[in-house]
Amino acid sequence: MNTEILGIIVMFTLSVLLAIPLxxxxxxxxxGEKTLLDPVFNPVERIFYRISSINIQSDMNWKQHMIALLTxxxxxxxxxxxxxxxxGSLPLNPDNNPxxxxxxxxxTVISFVVNCNLQHYSGETGLSYLGQFWLMFxxxxxxxxxxxxxxxxxxxxxxxSTSALGNFYDYFVRSCTRILLPVSFIxxxxxxxxxxxxxxxxxxxxxxLQGNTVEVSTGPVAAFVPIKHVGTNGGGFFxxxxxHPFENPSYFSNMVEMVGQLIIPMAMIFAFGHFIRRKKLSRxxxxxxxxxxxxxxxxxxxxxxxxxxxxxxxxxxNSLGAMEGKEIRLGAPASGFWSIVTTVISTGSVNAMHDSxxxxxxxxxxxxxxxxxxxxxxxxxxxxxxxxxxxxxxISGLMVGRTPEFLGKKVEAREIxxxxxxxxxxxxxxxxxxxxxxxxxxxTAASLNNPGFHGLSEMLYEYTSASANNGxxxxxxxxxxxxxxxxxxxxxxxxxxxPIIGPVAIAGLxxxxxxxxxxxxxxxTDTATFGLMTFAxxxxxxxxxxxxxxxxxxxxxxxxMK
Amino acid sequence: xxxxIFPAIKLTVVMLLFFAVIYxxxxxxxxxxxxxxxxxxxxEQDGRKxxxxxxxxxxxxxxxxxxxxxxxxxxxxxxxxxxGPSNEVYLAEVQARIDTFLAHNPAIDKSEIxxxxxxxxxxxxxxxxxxxxxxxxxxxxxxxxxxxxxDLHKLIAENTDAPFLGVFGTExxxxxxxxxxxxxxxxxxNTKKQ
Numbered sequence: 001m002n003t004e005i006l007g008i009i010v011m012f013t014l015s016v017l018l019a020i021p022l023x024x025x026x027x028x029x030x031x032g033e034k035t036l037l038d039p040v041f042n043p044v045e046r047i048f049y050r051i052s053s054i055n056i057q058s059d060m061n062w063k064q065h066m067i068a069l070l071t072x073x074x075x076x077x078x079x080x081x082x083x084x085x086x087x088g089s090l091p092l093n094p095d096n097n098p099x100x101x102x103x104x105x106x107x108t109v110i111s112f113v114v115n116c117n118l119q120h121y122s123g124e125t126g127l128s129y130l131g132q133f134w135l136m137f138x139x140x141x142x143x144x145x146x147x148x149x150x151x152x153x154x155x156x157x158x159x160x161s162t163s164a165l166g167n168f169y170d171y172f173v174r175s176c177t178r179i180l181l182p183v184s185f186i187x188x189x190x191x192x193x194x195x196x197x198x199x200x201x202x203x204x205x206x207x208x209l210q211g212n213t214v215e216v217s218t219g220p221v222a223a224f225v226p227i228k229h230v231g232t233n234g235g236g237f238f239x240x241x242x243x244h245p246f247e248n249p250s251y252f253s254n255m256v257e258m259v260g261q262l263i264i265p266m267a268m269i270f271a272f273g274h275f276i277r278r279k280k281l282s283r284x285x286x287x288x289x290x291x292x293x294x295x296x297x298x299x300x301x302x303x304x305x306x307x308x309x310x311x312x313x314x315x316x317x318n319s320l321g322a323m324e325g326k327e328i329r330l331g332a333p334a335s336g337f338w339s340i341v342t343t344v345i346s347t348g349s350v351n352a353m354h355d356s357x358x359x360x361x362x363x364x365x366x367x368x369x370x371x372x373x374x375x376x377x378x379x380x381x382x383x384x385x386x387x388x389x390x391x392x393x394x395i396s397g398l399m400v401g402r403t404p405e406f407l408g409k410k411v412e413a414r415e416i417x418x419x420x421x422x423x424x425x426x427x428x429x430x431x432x433x434x435x436x437x438x439x440x441x442x443x444t445a446a447s448l449n450n451p452g453f454h455g456l457s458e459m460l461y462e463y464t465s466a467s468a469n470n471g472x473x474x475x476x477x478x479x480x481x482x483x484x485x486x487x488x489x490x491x492x493x494x495x496x497x498x499p500i501i502g503p504v505a506i507a508g509l510x511x512x513x514x515x516x517x518x519x520x521x522x523x524x525t526d527t528a529t530f531g532l533m534t535f536a537x538x539x540x541x542x543x544x545x546x547x548x549x550x551x552x553x554x555x556x557x558x559x560x561m562k
Numbered sequence: 563x564x565x566x567i568f569p570a571i572k573l574t575v576v577m578l579l580f581f582a583v584i585y586x587x588x589x590x591x592x593x594x595x596x597x598x599x600x601x602x603x604x605x606e607q608d609g610r611k612x613x614x615x616x617x618x619x620x621x622x623x624x625x626x627x628x629x630x631x632x633x634x635x636x637x638x639x640x641x642x643x644x645x646g647p648s649n650e651v652y653l654a655e656v657q658a659r660i661d662t663f664l665a666h667n668p669a670i671d672k673s674e675i676x677x678x679x680x681x682x683x684x685x686x687x688x689x690x691x692x693x694x695x696x697x698x699x700x701x702x703x704x705x706x707x708x709x710x711x712x713d714l715h716k717l718i719a720e721n722t723d724a725p726f727l728g729v730f731g732t733e734x735x736x737x738x739x740x741x742x743x744x745x746x747x748x749x750x751x752n753t754k755k756q
Contacts, residue, residue: 007730044580052572065721072570079574125638137582141574169573176577188589195615198586198593203638207610208618209741210625215638216616218602222593223586243684245615246602251731258721308647314657318673320692324652324681325642328629328690331732351643353684375650385603454646476644561648 004333007302011255011337015262021229023270023282024261029178030171030275033404041177048173059164062508065152066501068168069145073113073497076138080109083134084127093128094202095217100126107485107492112138114496115146115233115377117348117471118488120461120480122239124217129200135235136224140184143231145458146379147175150268153386155276156507157407160344165508175379178368179264187226187260194256195249198222221246232377234348234471241329242338242351245364246276254330254351258341265375278407280526285385288531292538294372296364297340301469303358304336310561322361325353336361343368346377348471349477355449355458355474359561362474363554369468372426372544377469383503385534388541389525390419390506392534396523406525408518409510422502426467427489427545433463434549438489443483449476453560457553462488467495607742613637617689623666624706625744626699628693628737629678630659633686642684653713669701681719690734693722707748715745 026037049056060068081102083090087100100108104120109339113120114137155165158432192198197218204216217238223459224237234241242248242257251406269289273282305321312318330338335352341367342349354365368374373384390406394416397404404411435460437444448455458474465472465487473479477486524530593600596672602648603614606638612618620628620634628635632643644653659680676694696718725731 003725003729003731003733007726010730019726048573048576048580051576052569054569054573068566068570071566072574075567075570075574114726122641133582133586136586137578140581141577169569173573173577181581185585185589191594192589192593192596192600195597195603197602198589198590198596199602201601204601204613206613206616206637208635209610209612209738209745210618210620210622214618214636214675215615216602217638217640220590223589223601229718238640238685240642240685243642244640245685245687245689249603249615251701251726252688255726256728271668290674310647310653311677311681315672316660316677316680317673317694320677320694320724322647323647323678324647325681325684326681327683327688328692329688329732331674334731351684353644355644355646356642359648378665411657447645450646450649450652452648454648457646468721474644475642477645557646557648 004331006252007255007334008337011258014265015259018259019263019266020270022267024268024274026179026271027274029174030154030271035178037178037182039180045173045177047543049169054169055166056170058167060167061163062152062156062165062504065149065165065168066504068501069149070497076093076113076141077109080113080134080138081105084108084131087128087131090128090130092130092133092200094200094349095128097125097128103482103485104480107489110234110489110492111211111471112233113142114469114492115142115346115380116230116466116469116496117228117233117235118466118473118479118492119471120485123237124239129219131226132219132487134238136227139227139235140180141230141232143180143233143378144175144498146170146377147179147268148172149504150379150382150505153383153507155273156511157276158510161511161513163512165511174226179441180227183230183260183264183309184226187230187256187415188222190256191224191225191253194253195246196222196225196253197246202222218246225257226260228349229257230264231266232261232345232347234342236349240353241349243353248330248351250328251334254334258338261345261349262341262375263348267515268379272382275405278526284526284528284531288535289374289385292371292535293340293344296344296368296374297337299366300336300340300361301333303361304332304339305344306334308358321554322356322358325356327352339365340368343470343471344370344376344471345381346376346468350472353475354461354472355476358559362461365549366461366464366550366554367542367546369464370426370430370546371538372468373538379467384499386503386507387419387422388534388538390415391423391541392522392530392537393525394419395537396530396533400523400544402430402521402523404512405516405522408515409512410516414504415509418506423541424501425498426495428461429467429495430463431545432551433467433487433491434460437463447478447481447484449478453553453557457557460549460553463491464490469496480521487497569738574622605739605742612738614736614738615689617687620737621740623717624701625741626696626737629688629691630680631686632680632682632690635687637687640685640687641680642686652722667702670698674698689735689736689738693718693733693735696735696740703744709748717747
């Protein structure tokens with residue numbers, strides 16, 4: 001057991017240690033400073049811009065940024081619908097998988113465009129290799145979109161007073177080529193040598209030692225899996241994602257995939273500090289996030305390691321922990337740890353089935369997505385956290401009776417209104433969605449895989465995952481129905497683009513304001529006190545909005561088992 | 563929006579070429595140097611080829627059993643049971659697996675059965691079992707195959723995979739590898755096929 005805890009400690013420590021220099025590198029990339037990879041990517045990017053006739057020298061204000069971002073996202077959506085619905089008759093389809101139904105294609109494309117990757121299909125039967133490659137492409141560019149939006153925030157607080165916030169295409173392309181691709185490439189090579197397939201051949205047939213004949217699905221998996229983690233996307237190649245022995249063949253590959261998904265969300269926070277030259281602020285943000293993360297992760301490791309009491313009571317040896325839905329090569333502790341990493345940072349890839357987690361582990365997974373900013377997804381995690389900072393600034397300002405300020409800019413009514421709307425949007429989408437699903441059993445009851453409180457948790461999880469752009473699921477839910485495809489599809493669009501536009505708008509508005517130098521009366525936002533304040537705001541917003549729903553789901557299930 | 567739409571389409575096409583064609587082809591090229599040219603590691607014995615990482619169903623008393631599977635080890639798909647911890651039907655199923663195991667292994671005590679042998683894995687294709695899960699089957703196999711228990715203990719020790727670098731993660735046994743070694747030791751006595 002000790003080697004398993006040691007494995008977790010190493011994964012976490014290594015992520016932090018790698019994120020620090022990576023953060024510095026990311027800051028340099030966005031500032032346009034010289035980096036090691038310039039000789040490779042300068043010419044490549046020049047070709048991109050020449051062919052698409054884009055001039056990255058022209059500065060955009062926050063509105064122009066958002067228009068460019070939304071336009072290219074719409075292009076991806078339309079091309080995606082076309083590819084997924086017709087993949088059955090397109091090339092690279094050795095297993096002869098059919099095209100998707102319109103509602104499933106709608107859900108899948110939106111889901112990958114918005115970096116969520118709910119998967120209401122199984123890769124083995126639902127996609128051709130061409131479809132897989134298109135989704136792999138979306139995992140790169142949707143992550144790049146989130147990062148490009150975060151850089152607008154970076155720019156807004158670097159210069160004293162400006163409306164010129166750089167060029168969307170510049171940030172977006174740099175994120176994909178210079179950050180996401182190199183990290184993914186390294187991981188792909190490691191996975192290939194650990195036993196992850198990279199082939200264009202279709203299903204293979206194998207006769208087992210006992211003499212049964214089974215088919216084995218395979219494919220170009222090794223190129224696909226790294227970006228699903230590095231871009232905190234989480235869309236798996238196979239149905240069971242990183243629990244599949246081809247996607248995640250060993251404990252070592254598990255460590256690599258874990259570090260791969262943690263480093264960029266962490267590094268973005270450090271990059272923010274470097275970029276705006278306020279490292280103390282980024283340390284405050286990182287500390288608050290880390291405390292929140294550990295408060296969720298440690299109990300989950302513990303609960304999964306202790307296992308299911310109802311099975312212990314049967315009198316067998318339960319010392320391996322909660323092994324239902326878990327793999328022996330990964331073990332219960334590392335799976336419990338992963339269940340929180342993947343939910344706090346919006347990856348949503350799984351290496352164990354969350355539906356079979358212990359009741360309160362399931363609650364922590366839900367809470368992680370409800371808060372959605374303890375690290376958070378690449379780029380967007382910082383944007384979500386920024387909303388909570390603005391709210392904390394406002395409340396602190398009220399408490400001491402001063403005009404709220406953040407980094408030398410007055411935070412006024414318009415910014416607070418936007419922040420409030422964005423903070424309330426997440427609970428609204430989750431709770432209304434779940435309430436509707438529960439109130440309309442004729443559409444939803446047949447899709448549940450478990451009775452009672454756990455059944456409600458399955459529905460709550462689906463909307464939480466959609467609204468957090470997470471993409472994991474209580475996968476027992478039979479979610480490939482028109483109800484789930486369409487309703488979560490709309491939740492996905494709203495919960496992706498509004499929480500990007502909101503914070504970027506606030507940042508853009510603040511950037512245009514006059515800079516007020518710090519004085520004695522300024523509320524310092526890079527201190528432990530303010531960190532605590534932000535933490536309290538997060539807990540109150542998430543706690544007050546979600547605890548009634550959690551009480552009906554996982555908490556009720558927990559007490560029913562005693 | 564109109565100003566951005568054509569650049570967006572053109573940028574998408576050229577990036578598609580770079581990220582979804584050139585990048586995977588480079589990875590594919592490198593994979594040619596990996597075990598089995600990147601088609602997944604295989605084990606060969608007696609002229610037959612098996613995927614090392616894909617678990618197989620072992621249910622006959624002459625072999626070490628693998629874990630229960632929600633998809634019956636059919637690797638054209640994958641899947642877990644997704645049963646919640648309080649689900650009564652599920653708990654009854656676990657109890658039934660314990661009873662079945664005891665019926666096939668009358669010489670052991672219930673408290674020796676490790677939980678992995680009565681729960682389904684996440685993928686339904688778990689190639690491994692725990693060390694205890696192998697040990698608890700020794701008495702049954704020794705009796706049927708007429709081998710010394712000590713030989714089986716030795717076989718298990720030889721086929722136990724240590725944690726990564728000896729210090730990180732789990733100790734485990736690849737069931738297929740163990741059963742192949744068992745056949746080598748004692749001959750292939752699978753009645754179903756011969």
